[in-house]
Every structure is written in C-alpha cells, then in structure tokens.
Amino acid sequence: MARPPSPLLSVEAIVDAALVLVDETGDFSFPKVARRIGVSQSALYNRIDNREHIIELMRGRLFSDQVIPPLEGLPWDEALRVLVRAYRDGFAEHPRLVPLLVSQTVQDLGVVGLYENIAITLERAGLEQAHIGPAIATIDYLALGAALELTAPAVVWSPPAGEFPALHRATALSESVEQRAEAAFAFGLDVLVAGVRVKASHNFF
Amino acid sequence: MARPPSPLLSVEAIVDAALVLVDETGDFSFPKVARRIGVSQSALYNRIDNREHIIELMRGRLFSDQVIPPLEGLPWDEALRVLVRAYRDGFAEHPRLVPLLVSQTVQDLGVVGLYENIAITLERAGLEQAHIGPAIATIDYLALGAALELTAPAVVWSPPAGEFPALHRATALSESVEQRAEAAFAFGLDVLVAGVRVKASHNFF
DNA sequence: ACCTGAACACCGTTCAAGT
DNA sequence: ACCTGAACACCGTTCAAGT
Numbered sequence: 001m002a003r004p005p006s007p008l009l010s011v012e013a014i015v016d017a018a019l020v021l022v023d024e025t026g027d028f029s030f031p032k033v034a035r036r037i038g039v040s041q042s043a044l045y046n047r048i049d050n051r052e053h054i055i056e057l058m059r060g061r062l063f064s065d066q067v068i069p070p071l072e073g074l075p076w077d078e079a080l081r082v083l084v085r086a087y088r089d090g091f092a093e094h095p096r097l098v099p100l101l102v103s104q105t106v107q108d109l110g111v112v113g114l115y116e117n118i119a120i121t122l123e124r125a126g127l128e129q130a131h132i133g134p135a136i137a138t139i140d141y142l143a144l145g146a147a148l149e150l151t152a153p154a155v156v157w158s159p160p161a162g163e164f165p166a167l168h169r170a171t172a173l174s175e176s177v178e179q180r181a182e183a184a185f186a187f188g189l190d191v192l193v194a195g196v197r198v199k200a201s202h203n204f205f
Numbered sequence: 206m207a208r209p210p211s212p213l214l215s216v217e218a219i220v221d222a223a224l225v226l227v228d229e230t231g232d233f234s235f236p237k238v239a240r241r242i243g244v245s246q247s248a249l250y251n252r253i254d255n256r257e258h259i260i261e262l263m264r265g266r267l268f269s270d271q272v273i274p275p276l277e278g279l280p281w282d283e284a285l286r287v288l289v290r291a292y293r294d295g296f297a298e299h300p301r302l303v304p305l306l307v308s309q310t311v312q313d314l315g316v317v318g319l320y321e322n323i324a325i326t327l328e329r330a331g332l333e334q335a336h337i338g339p340a341i342a343t344i345d346y347l348a349l350g351a352a353l354e355l356t357a358p359a360v361v362w363s364p365p366a367g368e369f370p371a372l373h374r375a376t377a378l379s380e381s382v383e384q385r386a387e388a389a390f391a392f393g394l395d396v397l398v399a400g401v402r403v404k405a406s407h408n409f410f
Numbered sequence: 411a412c413c414t415g416a417a418c419a420c421c422g423t424t425c426a427a428g429t
Numbered sequence: 430a431c432c433t434g435a436a437c438a439c440c441g442t443t444c445a446a447g448t
Contacts, residue, residue, distance in 0.1 A: 119371035134392035141350025187339030195396025
C-alpha cells in the first residue's frame with residue numbers, strides 16, 4: 001500500500017488519538033499516535049507541521065464545542081462568573097493537557113473569542129482600560145491553576161505536623177482532589193469578583 | 206580514569222549546570238548536563254535518582270537563598286504582599302524553569318516554610334480555617350502564572366483589530382514583557398488582598 | 411496526493427567493567 | 430565509592446521511494 005484510494009488519515013483522527021493518550025498517560029508521542037490510528041509515524045507529517053502544532057490543535061478542541069449561555073440579562077459579576085467558569089471547565093475536561101499548554105502561546109481563535117467576552121464584561125464592570133489586560137491575565141492564571149490542581153496527587157504539601165502548625169491546620173480538612181480543586185477555584189473566583197468590584201469603584205472618586 | 210581520588214561530581218554541580226541550561230534554552234538533558242561538567246552521562250546517576258529529582262532540586266534552589274524580611278511589625282495585608290512577592294520573585298529568577306515545575310508535586314521543604322508563613326498571615330487576616338487552603342492555592346496560581354508570563358513572547362493574543370474590539374482596546378497599551386508581567390501580578394495581588402479582606406469580614410457578621 | 415521504510419540526531423536509564 | 434562505555438528502548442523530523 002502506498003497511496004490509498006481514500007485517505008487513511010485526518011487531522012481530526014490525529015487530535016483524537018493524541019487527546020486520548022494525554023488523558024490516559026499525561027503525554028503523547030508520534031509513534032504512539034501513529035500506532036493507535038494504524039498508520040506509519042511519518043504519515044502524520046502529511047496533515048500536521050510538528051509536535052507544537054498538534055498541541056495547539058488540542059487546545060482548540062477544548063473550547064470548540066463549548067456553549068456559552070447568553071449574558072445579556074446578567075449583571076457584570078454574574079456574567080464574569082459564567083465566563084471564567086466556562087474557561088476553567090474547558091481546561092478541566094482534559095486537565096493533563098494543561099502542562100503541555102503552559103509553555104506555548106495561544107494561537108487558537110476560539111479561545112480569543114472567550115477573551116473578548118471577558119474583556120467586554122470587565123468594561124461593563126467599570127474597570128479602567130489599563131486594568132483590563134492585567135485582569136484577563138489574572139483570570140488566566142486562576143483558570144489554568146485550578147485545572148492544574150486536578151492533575152495533582154491527593155496530598156500536596158503533607159506538612160510535618162509539629163513543624164508547620166498553621167499549614168497543618170489548613171490541610172487537615174482534606175478532601176478529594178476534585179473537591180479541593182473546586183474549593184480553590186470557587187475561592188479564587190470570589191476573590192476575583194470582590195477585588196474587581198473594589199478596583200472598579202476607585203474610578204468613581 | 207575510573208575512580209578519581211577526589212570526586213569529579215557533586216549534586217551542586219549538576220543543579221548548577223541544569224539551571225544554566227534551562228535559563229538559556231528552556232530545557233535540559235542528561236547528555237548536555239554531563240558534557241557541561243565534563244563527565245560521562247551515566248555518572249550523573251551516582252548523585253541523583255532521575256530527571257524528576259533534578260527538577261525538584263532546582264525548585265529548592267529557587268527559594269534556598271531567599272531572605273524574607275521580618276514580618277512582626279506589619280499589618281496582615283502588608284505581610285501578605287511581602288510573602289506573595291517573595292514567592293513570585295523566586296520563580297521569576299528562573300522563569301523558564303516554571304513550565305518544568307508545574308507537572309510535578311512540591312517536595313522541597315524550603316518552599317513549605319514559605320507556605321507556613323502565608324498560612325499564618327491568612328489566619329491573622331481573620332480568614333476562616335476552611336478558606337486558608339483555597340487561598341494558598343489561589344496564591345500559588347497567581348505566583349506561578351505571573352512567572353510564566355515572563356516566558357511568553359511580546360504579543361500574546363494579537364487580536365484581529367476589527368473582530369475583537371474590547372480585546373484590542375485592552376492590549377493597545379502594549380509594553381515590554383516585564384512591564385506586562387509586573388502589571389498583571391500587581392493587579393492580581395491587589396485583587397487578592399481586597400478579596401481576602403472582604404472574605405474575612407464575613408466572619409464578623 | 412498520500413503513504414511506507416529507512417535514516418538521523420537526539421533522549422533517559424541500566425549495567426557490566428574498571429580502579 | 431566513583432567513574433566509563435556500551436546497550437536498550439524510546440523520541441521528533443526528514444526524505445527517497447512507491448503508487
């Protein structure tokens with residue numbers, strides 16, 4: 001077999017296979033993706049440019065099938081919560097992909113659309129123009145971090161009881177990874193909304 | 206040469222070499238570390254266990270030579286600012302190391318000491334016990350994210366002007382990477398302090 | 411146009427062998 | 430105890446060759 005009548009390969013199949021591997025093992029490789037599809041390793045280069053390209057395609061997949069509910073009726077703080085949650089949920093569906101994303105720049109346009117909505121909402125909040133970029137960055141850190149938390153093992157710091165009393169008290173109420181990640185994200189989101197409110201109110205004086 | 210009278214190798218030399226490589230190239234490898242020290246690749250395994258071990262040793266290095274000023278006299282919000290800045294500055298000295306750190310759990314005890322100080326300060330702020338863990342996680346996200354920002358290229362989203370007006374306005378005031386990272390961190394820190402204040406005040410009602 | 415197979419320059423880790 | 434060199438099972442990427 002050299003040139004089949006209908007192509008054996010598609011970009012979609014490559015991204016599918018890579019995403020399955022990342023979900024299962026935390027990483028992917030060309031040999032494994034190729035084996036999973038049943039094609040030779042070098043054939044992948046007919047559809048994609050390189051490893052980075054596959055990662056960027058996976059990032060796009062995270063947000064492509066996301067439905068954002070209408071935000072018109074909502075006050076800015078509710079709208080902001082919806083958007084930041086949607087952003088976090090995108091990452092949280094494939095948490096083991098996040099470490100591969102952080103060392104690479106965003107190129108996907110679907111993600112940029114989500115950013116635009118967040119920027120609009122922050123303008124509605126009354127945040128001054130110079131603070132909107134920094135606010136989006138902060139939201140980025142929160143969403144990425146909260147998703148990363150999902151990949152962490154059950155106990156994070158495991159502080160020696162006697163030496164670090166305050167930390168020991170804080171981690172004593174230990175739950176599942178999911179509960180801990182959700183609690184951290186919920187707290188971060190509350191802090192964000194409260195902080196943006198305070199920042200925005202400074203504009204009125 | 207097989208067994209030299211005094212060892213050619215030390216853990217310190219390995220961590221030094223790996224850190225230089227990460228700073229310069231964003232990654233390190235056993236062959237490159239060994240070549241830089243002038244020793245064979247397999248000799249490294251006399252001092253360290255594996256690749257993860259080297260990464261964890263580099264994480265420790267970030268905070269080992271950090272001097273934290275005394276916090277006794279300070280109000281909780283000032284103290285919190287000092288600690289979170291110290292945490293961020295630790296990462297910021299070797300920003301290209303951060304992507305290697307995010308997929309691995311914290312084992313270094315110097316870092317845990319910093320966490321303890323933050324936990325104490327959050328207790329002083331009046332934050333309820335159940336919120337201290339989530340608050341530390343949020344601080345983690347902020348510090349890691351702000352350091353990651355330093356590795357990003359100059360333009361992050363580069364939004365097509367017409368299609369994403371709000372985002373275009375927000376990114377129009379573009380500065381250097383360092384300025385942008387600092388602005389984002391400063392905003393995030395303000396939001397954090399304001400948010401913690403709001404959260405803590407709920408305990409008084 | 412679309413695939414295979416071989417080739418190349420890289421990895422991390424193990425292990426027998428030397429002193 | 431401490432090092433070397435060879436070996437192994439992996440990588441990402443390129444390219445000539447086939448239809």
